[in-house]
Amino acid sequence: MIKMSNRRIRKHHSAIGKKAKQRLFRFVAPIIVAITILSLSATQAPSAQKFPINTKPTADELFAQSGTSSVTALASGNQITLNGRTLSGAWLQQRGTDGQVKTHLSDGAFRQFIGVDFLSSNSAVRQPVEWFSSNQPLVLATRLLKGYRYLDITNFAQTAGWQLQANGNILAIAIPQAQVKAIRQSQQPSGVSNPPFQSARIVLDLDRPAPWQLSQGLPITIPVVPGTATRQSTTPPNREWVVIIEGTADPALIQQYAPPTSLPNLSPQPAQPTPDPLIRQLEVVNNRTIISLSVPFGMTPQIITLSDPNRLVIDLRADALVQRNINWAEGLRWRQQFVNLGTERFPVVWLDINPRQAGLTLRPIGTQSNTQTGTAPLIQMAQQSSAVAAINAGYFNRNNTLPLGAIRRDGQWLSGPILNRGAIAWNDSGQFYLGRLxxxxxxxxxxxxxxxxxxxxxxxxxxxxxxxxxxxxxxxxxxxxxxxxxxxxxxxxxxxxxxxxxxxxxxxxxxxxxxxxxxxxxxxxxxxxxxxxxxxxxxxxxSADFNRYPHIMGAGPLLVQNNQIVLDAQSEKFSNAFSTQKAIRSGICTTASGSLMIAAVHNRAGGLGPTLAEHAQLMKNIGCVNALNLDGGSSTSLYLGGQLLDRSPNTAARVHNGIGIFLK
Structure with missing residues (x-):
């Protein structure tokens, strides 16, 4: 992956802007910029995810927890309306030192519903962002309160022409409606039949900056016409991705990308496979432009915004993940990048945690406090427990939703270990032990x-x-x-x-x-x-070492111990198929410096996820000296401040338990 500094990215954007003014549109060299994997929680969205709405904390409670009770808190809530559409998002208002009302929005909602890109930063109280920006990124003040990080969007909203109005639990955001004026496409051929192209680009010309959202849909199935023969494809099907822009499209565009109305070919000859169009459909619903994309297997949309003129650029590429290193809070850093194993490249998203940070604790979390039966989305589980961050953890029976492995919290066994499988134990002093239990x-x-x-x-x-x-x-x-x-x-x-x-x-x-x-x-x-x-x-x-720790989470297999790969899935009674399967994985580990890392590894560039052996090596490569594999596949979820960092929430399965990170 090409690594660019923020300054280099801005220069690259400027060059693109000059080329876009030319009448001849041609493919521009790929840009390594931020991708935001999002899911729209509005009921109108094609693959909507309903986020839980927690009991509203009072503004005084919020500020008391942050140690800033001297600041006047005017209002707070956990719902916003975006041009009349109700969404789940934490916000608060306070009066600044200049006497003006300052509005703060949780960064998860800011990324998910507005499409703001977060840039790497070493400051826990300043977050640089890009959103239809010029050469210089905007830098917003942050504050951590009750499991969320809030950004001061007051000046941002004023510059963008937004109207903000607090009404009880709801923050109403009125945004001027944008118009999609034109759409341009290009592809860079791959030179082989699979994949059909190396990368592709879709550029939407807008008359003004507009919020956007991206959500991942289901694999696209091609309907079988009775009486016709089809050729079986060995390539996994394309997947739908949906891009939603807060604005309307020109009627000519709607007509141009309307679904075909012609009758299917009823010839008895085998149908020749033809590549799906990138844009399957474009429609305008409730003043929002909804674009359905057909994305080939192994590729992912990467979206950036450009100004002068305003454009939304959608790149389809195998290496869509962008390197990110954000000091999200004191003692908690959000990182993501591609990690190489030979010629393979794996996208890894992880949180680097200082367990000795004052006020930081770790606990097993679950769905309900009075029973070990049940599952829930990790987002819901984390928010109900007021965790600032979390990862899915132990195995469970998806049919009866019962735990299958060790969970001990505050010295009490919620569930006992099984099959001598790997586990991690810890205390509140930042000490850890990983082994088979x-x-x-x-x-x-x-x-x-x-x-x-x-x-x-x-x-x-x-x-x-x-x-x-x-x-x-x-x-x-x-x-x-x-x-x-x-x-x-x-x-x-x-x-x-x-x-x-x-x-x-x-x-x-x-x-x-x-x-x-x-x-x-x-x-x-x-x-x-x-x-x-x-x-x-x-x-x-x-081992007797586990007796010394009040908190334990079991999963397995154990991957790394004392900086050596010790993977032995068979001894922990995992099947050979489980060991060799290429799948999305979750992991937890400790480093030589004493930090803790929780990580999600998704599909390699152009292919499937890692095997267990690859996962063990990946964990070593990011700095782990002791590492444990956690439940993976559709369960893999990495949560931070109201959002999933690694995937669209609508693609994450319900889980039984997780490990929560708490900051006071």
Whole structure:
């Protein structure tokens, strides 16, 4: 990837502006600039993502948490309207030292709904941005409050001609309507049939700056016409991406990009594959121009904005991710870049965290505090817990939404480890331990009997004894047929119950004890646990190092330990197919300097994601000395301040748990 400084990028933009004034439009050399992977949360959007709306904090609460209670807070909320369209976005207003009202918008909403590009920065209180900018980027003041970073958009909005009005929980933003005057396209041939082109460019000429959004859609399926033969393609299908501009398009453009109305070719001969047009459709809905793109596999849109004249430039390219290094908050840096493995290039987005930063803590997070059942989007999970950042973490059963691995918070096991898989443990002093984890629990029964407890608060089901405590929830519903449930209260067996058919009858878990469930052959041990019997439990971890840490998150496999790749997926009972599959991956690691990094690795340039072996090497290449693979694929999600950094929210699956970063 070509690396450019901000100054170099601005000079490059200026050169493009001069060439665009020529009548002959031709392909311009690719520009390495910022991409914003977005999802539109408005109900009208084709692939809309509904973001949760949290209980509104009062303005006084916000400023009290930031240590700036002396500043007069006028209003705050978590909804905005953009030209009448309601969206989820945190904002607040205060009176500045000059007596004027200052409006602050969360940076996630600013990027998602306005299309503002964030440039690399070393200052945690200043954020340079570009949005239809001239040679110099704008620099906005920032402040961190209750899980969000707010940008002072007062002067930005005034310069752009916006009208801002607070009304209760809602900040109304009225933006002058833009017009899409023309659309130009070009392609740079690849020289081979697959991919159909090396890169492509679409330029939208606008009469004024306009907010824009980008969202990823589904793979495009070509309808089969009855009676015709088709040739099977070995290339994955194109994917729809949708670009939305807050403005209307010229009627001639709408007609030009209207869907074809001609009848399909009914010839019985095999249909010759023809490349899809880049622009599938253009329509204007509620004064917004919606452009549906057909993007070949292995390529992604990269969008920049230019001024004098105003243009929105959409580049389709295999290496769309742009290098970014932003000091987002004290102790938390947002980074992204391509990382090379031989001839392969992988886009890696990660957060570099100083665990010793004052006020910074890490905790496992979940969907609900009173049960271990359930899943939710990571965005919702992070916002409900007021985490400033988060990553998806452990495995779970997507059918019954139960955990499949270790989760310990504040010394309590929410879910026990399974299969000697990799885990990370930590404390509030910024110390970490990564290794393979087993929990050894023994039930001490009458007559000096020692019965092994194989699983604790787990959705993983095998023959033997499992234990469920109140941290599992208020009740336990049998996961297999014909279990025997032993009720223990205050270290004494108080009841035995037949479990019956799996999934039918919920049995209360005593708050002063736990349930033992005897599965399959272990039902024979019921006679050794008569009502009234006194029992006790001994518990320890292997490795014993895990015993020293109050917080643990399990996943696996373990990738790197003491700066050596120690990947052994088979020993952690992962299948060979899982190991060799090329897939999107999540990871967590520690570095030689003592920092923590949480990372998302997506599809390589022009191909699929990394194998586990590639993932281990990638984690080493970004500086990890101890690293753990987390749940990946559609679960992979990296959250920061109200936004997903690595993907469109509508493409991220619901997850059971995550690791949250908190800043006070």
């Amino acid at each position: 087993t929990l050894q629990e023994t039930l001490n029964a009458p007559n000096n009997q020692r019965l092994p407890i194989l699983f604790l608060n787990s959705g993983y089901v095998q023959s033997g004894i499992a234990r469920y405590t109140p941290t599992w929830g208020n009740s336990y519903t049998p996961l297999t047929d014909n279990e025997i449930l032993v009720v223990v209260q205050k270290d004494r067996v108080t009841n035995q119950l037949p479990g019956g058919k799996a999934g039918e009858t919920a049995v209360p878990i005593p708050q002063d004890g736990y349930l033992l469930t005897l599965r399959a052959n272990a039902t024979n041990t019921a006679s050794q646990l008569p009502i009234g019997a006194t029992v006790s439990i001994t518990s320890s971890t292997n």
